[in-house]
Amino acid sequence: MAYKLKEATIRTNNSEEGMKMIDELWEDISSGKLPVLFDSEHTFQQGISPVSRYSNYSSDESGDYDLTIMAVSVEFFKNMEVAVSKGLYKKYVEKDENGEIGVCAKKAWEKVWNEQKSGEIKRAFTMDYESSVPSEYTKDGKAHCYLYIAIQ
Known part of the structure; x- marks a missing residue:
C-alpha cells in the first residue's frame, strides 16, 4: 500500500547550518525519500505543487522558525x-x-x-x-x- 505525506517540517534559521538543513529537506522531498511530492512507491502526485511555509517564528528573520514543505493544489x-x-x-x-x-x-x-x-x-x-x-x-x-x- 502506497502512502504520502501532506507535509514535512524542520526547525531551522537563516544561518549557514540552517540553510544546509533546508537544502537537505528539499533534496529528500525532491528525490522522493520523503513522500510529499511522490507517494511511497515513487509515483508523482499529479495536480500538486510544493510550497514552503515559514511559521512559528521565535522573533524575526534572524531567529529560529519552522519550515514546512507541503503539497498544495491550485x-x-x-x-x-x-x-x-x-x-x-x-x-x-x-x-x-x-x-x-x-x-x-x-x-x-x-x-x-x-x-x-x-x-x-x-x-x-x-x-x-x-x-x-x-x-x-x-x-x-x-x-x-x-x-x-x-x-x-
Missing part, C-alpha cells in the same frame, strides 16, 4: 490571492532569466528585507509562503519565485 494559490486582496499578505514575484531558482528566491527575499528596513511593510511573522518554480516547469524557461508575506 486552490491554495486562489486562497492566497484572496488574502492578498484583503491586505493580509503582500505578494512578491521575481524571476531569473538564467533559470537559477536560488537567485530568483534571493531576489524576492531581498525585496522583502529592504521593504522591512525602509518601513514600507511591517511583517506579522505569523505564516509566510514561498512557491519557487524551476525553469524546466515554466513556459518561458525562467525560474520564478512567488512570496506571500503576512503583513500587519
Whole structure:
C-alpha cells in the first residue's frame, strides 16, 4: 500500500547550518525519500505543487522558525490571492532569466528585507509562503519565485 505525506517540517534559521538543513529537506522531498511530492512507491502526485511555509517564528528573520514543505493544489494559490486582496499578505514575484531558482528566491527575499528596513511593510511573522518554480516547469524557461508575506 502506497502512502504520502501532506507535509514535512524542520526547525531551522537563516544561518549557514540552517540553510544546509533546508537544502537537505528539499533534496529528500525532491528525490522522493520523503513522500510529499511522490507517494511511497515513487509515483508523482499529479495536480500538486510544493510550497514552503515559514511559521512559528521565535522573533524575526534572524531567529529560529519552522519550515514546512507541503503539497498544495491550485486552490491554495486562489486562497492566497484572496488574502492578498484583503491586505493580509503582500505578494512578491521575481524571476531569473538564467533559470537559477536560488537567485530568483534571493531576489524576492531581498525585496522583502529592504521593504522591512525602509518601513514600507511591517511583517506579522505569523505564516509566510514561498512557491519557487524551476525553469524546466515554466513556459518561458525562467525560474520564478512567488512570496506571500503576512503583513500587519
